[in-house]
Amino acid sequence: MNAKVTIVVPIYNVEQYISKCLTSLINQSFKDIEIMAVDDGSPDNSKGIVKEFAQKDSRVKLIVKKNGGYGSVLSYAVKHIETDYFIVCDPDDWLATDAIEKLYNFAKKNDVDITVGDRYNIYTQSNTKKYISSKPGFIKVKPMKKITDMKEIQYFSFFLVSPHAKLYKTAITREIQFPNKVSYTDFILYLLALAHANSVAYYNEALAYYLIDRSGNTTTDIRPKVLNDYLVGWSSAFNQTIDLSNKDVSVLLYRLYYQLKFIMREYARIIKENKFNNKYLKEIFNDMKSLQKYSKNIKNVRKDTGKAILVMNGMLNKVLYKIVIKEYIKKKQ
Known part of the structure; x- marks a missing residue:
């Protein structure tokens, strides 16, 4: 058989x-x-x-x-x-x-x-x-x-x-x-x-x-290693996605933006001390900075409305993104 x-x-x-x-x-x-x-x-x-x-x-x-x-x-x-x-x-x-x-x-x-x-x-x-x-x-x-x-x-x-x-x-x-x-x-x-x-x-x-x-x-895992795993996975998915230069992957980049927001919520759930002074937050900042290069692609396919658009605009802004990310995490704690 x-x-x-x-x-x-x-x-x-x-x-x-x-x-x-x-x-x-x-x-x-x-x-x-x-x-x-x-x-x-x-x-x-x-x-x-x-x-x-x-x-x-x-x-x-x-x-x-x-x-x-x-x-x-x-x-x-x-x-x-x-x-x-x-x-x-x-x-x-x-x-x-x-x-x-x-x-x-x-x-x-x-x-x-x-x-x-x-x-x-x-x-x-x-x-x-x-x-x-x-x-x-x-x-x-x-x-x-x-x-x-x-x-x-x-x-x-x-x-x-x-x-x-x-x-x-x-x-x-x-x-x-x-x-x-x-x-x-x-x-x-x-x-x-x-x-x-x-x-x-x-x-x-x-x-x-x-x-x-x-x-x-x-x-149900609340170990800080969870954040490391999510971030490593995100980077792998992001790098492999943008390597597909022969395809329009705008929607997948939009999904990666939402995955990064999910990681921020996990950050708020898991990190109890030194909330804004550790390597995981720095990695989140760096990953969002990488996404900003594709801001136009993401905004062209987004289905967000109201406040979600404002949050996205802030996170994809090269000047404001760190402030907006910190405020987002605070509200999720």
Whole structure:
């Protein structure tokens, strides 16, 4: 049997969750899959659990590598995947039984480079789930429709960037570079895949389950290193985006502006002391200064209104940007 879809599972210290994840994958209604379980130097028994699954199901392939972070796993994957399509499933999450069947059949039939589905957020403390649409309200796109306009494709960057229920055509990801030793590199994968894509589609059905409130989840992390990882990821995405000199990437630059604002909000959440005197704020200043070179491009495609326009104008102003950024962070604390 030749696999048609690879499911990439990045693994690090998830022995408590990996069995449920792998069970959801081997039980997919679409059988022509390969499960690329990449153990990123995990010190726990995660690899032992994967080995047990691999002994029972030959579609499960265990790769053990030296620890290099989430980005190193994605880097390995995009270089070694042999199938035409792939999806990333984090090891503490799981897929609906028919997730691959629905995403692959739609993508294959319509020749779509990236198919983006919805997800459920799972809350362990209350034992509840919530339907989460990947699509933001201000983006007007018809579900199940193939989009080929370059600008419309790039506006998909405002969808949720996490890997949940996103099926990629492998060929468009081969040239993407990922930094090592940092998390949150799924942002790089999604943004740069859109930069290389010739088509996208929105599949408006929740096909993945995201365990959002578990201990150690990246969304609840308050270590200062989080800011470093976000900033390293931002710089990587920015540099690779502007290197695409043969394409108009204005919308992606607009999205990078909003990612930098998100990092400012994270800064306000995490930094409790010396709020305006540390290396992270200086990096934010430098990154905004880099964006200012593309101020005209960003303003030509923005969808902001009212106060958001004033804030953008201030942050993209070469004289005022430091003052505006500090005021923005103060209001978010």
